[in-house]
Amino acid sequence: MERRIRVIHYLNQFFAGVGGEEKAGLPMEIRAGALGPGRKLQAELGPEGEIVATLLCGDNAFAEQPEGCLARALELIGPYKPDLLVAGPAFGAGRYGLACGQLCQHVQDHLGIPALTAMHPENPGVELYRARVYIVATGPAATAMEPALRGMARLARKLVTGVPLGSPEVEGYLPRGIRRNEFAAEPAGVRAVHLLLRKLRGDPYESEVPLPSFERVTPAPPLRDLQQAAVALVTEAGVVPRGNPDRLEARRATKWLRYSLHGLRDLTGEQFECVHGGFDGHFVNQDPDRVVPLDVLRELEAEGRIGAVHEILYVTVGAGAPLANARRFGQEIAAELRKAGVQAAILTGT
Amino acid sequence: MARELERAGIPTAYFTAIPTIPLGLGTPRIVRGAAITHLLGDPGRSPEQERALRRRLVELGLQVVQTAVSEPRLFGLEELR
Numbered sequence: 001m002e003r004r005i006r007v008i009h010y011l012n013q014f015f016a017g018v019g020g021e022e023k024a025g026l027p028m029e030i031r032a033g034a035l036g037p038g039r040k041l042q043a044e045l046g047p048e049g050e051i052v053a054t055l056l057c058g059d060n061a062f063a064e065q066p067e068g069c070l071a072r073a074l075e076l077i078g079p080y081k082p083d084l085l086v087a088g089p090a091f092g093a094g095r096y097g098l099a100c101g102q103l104c105q106h107v108q109d110h111l112g113i114p115a116l117t118a119m120h121p122e123n124p125g126v127e128l129y130r131a132r133v134y135i136v137a138t139g140p141a142a143t144a145m146e147p148a149l150r151g152m153a154r155l156a157r158k159l160v161t162g163v164p165l166g167s168p169e170v171e172g173y174l175p176r177g178i179r180r181n182e183f184a185a186e187p188a189g190v191r192a193v194h195l196l197l198r199k200l201r202g203d204p205y206e207s208e209v210p211l212p213s214f215e216r217v218t219p220a221p222p223l224r225d226l227q228q229a230a231v232a233l234v235t236e237a238g239v240v241p242r243g244n245p246d247r248l249e250a251r252r253a254t255k256w257l258r259y260s261l262h263g264l265r266d267l268t269g270e271q272f273e274c275v276h277g278g279f280d281g282h283f284v285n286q287d288p289d290r291v292v293p294l295d296v297l298r299e300l301e302a303e304g305r306i307g308a309v310h311e312i313l314y315v316t317v318g319a320g321a322p323l324a325n326a327r328r329f330g331q332e333i334a335a336e337l338r339k340a341g342v343q344a345a346i347l348t349g350t
Numbered sequence: 351m352a353r354e355l356e357r358a359g360i361p362t363a364y365f366t367a368i369p370t371i372p373l374g375l376g377t378p379r380i381v382r383g384a385a386i387t388h389l390l391g392d393p394g395r396s397p398e399q400e401r402a403l404r405r406r407l408v409e410l411g412l413q414v415v416q417t418a419v420s421e422p423r424l425f426g427l428e429e430l431r
Contacts, residue, residue, distance in 0.1 A: 024386075060386045063368045095386075098370060128374040217353045219378035220361040222418045231412070234362075236351060237389070283388040289404065290391030296401070296408045306412065316351075330354025337360055344415040346408065347352050349366040350386050 005049035005160045008077050009038040010087035010103055012096045015142075016056040021280035026058030028069045030076040037145060041086065044153035049160075052080050055103075059095040060279070066099075070106045082113060084160050089118035089148040090125065092140040092252065092320040094278065101129030108132070114159040116173075118148045122322040126174055134159065135174045140252070140320065179209075225307075229343040232310035234333060236318030236349045237291040238276035239267065239284065248317060250277030256316035256329045258336075261309065266295035278319030279350050291348050310342045318349055352377045363411035365389055369424045379414045382426045383407065406430055 013023045015036045034042045034051040042051050055073055062069045077085070085107045087100035097119040104115035118136035119125055126135055136155055138148040151172045158165060168175040184191065191208070198205040223229055240248050246257050264271075267288035274281030274288065289295045292313060300306050314333045318326070337345065352364035356378045364377050367386040383389035390404045410430045417425075 063386060066370065094371065095368065098368065102370075124371045124375065128370065216376050217357040217378065219419045219421075220356045220359045223361050223415045226412060226416060231415075232360075234351065234355070279386050281387075283391065283393050286393070287391065290388045290393075293390045293404050293408050296390075296405045299405070300408065300412070326351050327354055330351035331358070333351065334355045334358035334360060337355070338358055342360065344412075345355050345360050345362040346411050347355065347362050347364050348383070348389055349352075349364060349372070350368070350389065 004047070005045070005084055005156070006080065006082045007045065007049050007051045007156065008053055008055055008080060008082040008085050009034060009041060009051045010055045010057075010073075010085065010100060011036055011038065012062075012090075012093070012099065013056065013058040014096075016054065018056065018058075024058040024060035024280060026056070027061055028055065028057040028072040028076065030055050030080075037089070037149060040145070041149045041153060044149050045156065046153075048157060049084075049153075051086075052082060053077075057099065059093070059099070062099040062102075063095045066102055069099075070102065073103060074106070074110055077107070077111065082111075084113055084156055085111075085115035086152055086156055087115065087117040089136070089138045089145065089152065090120075090123060091138055091142055091144065091148075092120045092123055094124050094318075094320065097123035097125030098128065099125075101125040101133055101135070104133040105129055116152060116155055116159060118152050121174060122324075130174050131177050134176075136172055137174050223344045226344075227304060228307045230308045230310045230341060231297065231306050232312070232314065232337055232340075232342045232345045233261070233292055233294060233297065234314040234345050234347040235292050236276075236316055236321075236347070237274060237284065238281075238317040238319075239272050239274055239288050239292050239313075239315055242271060242273050244273070244275050248275055248315065250275050250317060251320040253317040253319075253321060253325070253329075256314060256333060259313045259315060260311060261294060261313050262311045264294060265298050267292055276317050276319055276350065278317075291350075293346070293348075297346070307343075310337070310340060312336075312340075352379075361415035363414045365407070365411065373422050373424060376422050378419050378422055379417070380422065380424045381407070381411050381414055382424060 035054040090097035100117040116134040136151040272288040274284035355362040
């Protein structure tokens with residue numbers, strides 16, 4: 001009888017059922033058997049595979065000390081002699097997606113076994129790891145769990161048995177930027193003209209060589225005269241007036257907001273709060289200067305080190321933000337800053 | 351967002367505790383913050399020491415916007431002049 005595929009499954013603290021943001025510092029550990037969504041993954045794998053252990057780690061613990069966590073993960077996984085690592089699904093969760101991608105790549109490189117993960121195409125982990133790691137495309141949130149696990153189980157079986165994989169579209173993983181030669185019925189010139197005609201007619205068409213959406217930006221020239229410059233504070237950490245009067249979303253924000261800093265020397269927890277849904281905001285609620293450093297910037301303004309603090313704070317939430325939204329918010333805020341004559345910005349993410 | 355501000359000609363110090371993401375996305379000026387839950391602070395310190403840490407981080411940010419960069423670069427407190 002054929003041996004069952006030995007699978008290690010990776011989860012963050014949330015999906016492992018340990019806790020939410022308050023447990024995001026949980027160090028890397030391993031538990032025998034399947035846990036949380038791993039149980040459903042086990043069912044999808046059927047008798048061919050067995051989740052022998054679940055590796056788990058807090059989102060912040062991993063994001064802040066990735067090298068240490070990766071080394072620890074290898075130590076913990078080794079004794080189980082796995083054939084495959086499956087990480088996630090991470091859906092739209094940035095820190096989790098990043099951890100899944102890093103872990104998969106590290107395990108492939110150091111244990112010589114295949115690995116796969118799953119996440120939403122807009123997860124930042126995709127851009128960073130798609131070239132090296134098989135990533136099954138999922139919906140943005142955990143409501144898309146079932147199809148994600150099904151896709152992961154299907155790809156898992158193929159990766160381990162060494163069956164040659166088909167194209168990303170066929171197999172359900174995100175394109176890795178690899179081009180394979182294949183035979184076409186018509187020469188390139190004919191295909192190109194057909195493609196052009198379809199485009200001109202307004203019919204749907206698909207490029208044979210899709211270009212990456214990723215583009216480099218030219219950095220702004222350095223600021224020349226700090227003592228004359230207006231400096232703006234911008235944050236992706238969701239710091240808003242208490243009660244969140246403009247209903248900024250905790251995740252997948254659809255807007256950015258502006259709040260006056262006029263007359264404020266610093267930000268206090270009585271006036272402001274953190275509504276970011278991607279990290280535990282209680283340290284920020286105690287003192288919002290911890291993520292929007294108005295107190296120090298006012299001090300530098302009073303000392304004449306900077307020309308002025310721009311009197312408007314720009315706020316959005318970065319958690320689960322699709323790149324297209326972030327790009328638009330950035331363009332809109334940049335236009336305002338330029339109009340106001342702002343010459344430099346301090347932008348705080350998380 | 352930081353990339354768009356830079357593209358518009360506004361030098362931007364992007365503070366993050368997870369530099370892997372902006373480095374991968376090509377954000378030009380990246381500053382390593384203290385931690386995800388307290389990017390420019392440290393609740394473990396006295397209020398004076400915490401404020402001093404924040405001041406150093408903001409000074410680093412201001413140094414960074416005055417620094418020419420040609421590709422994504424991560425700055426840490428050890429580079430504060």
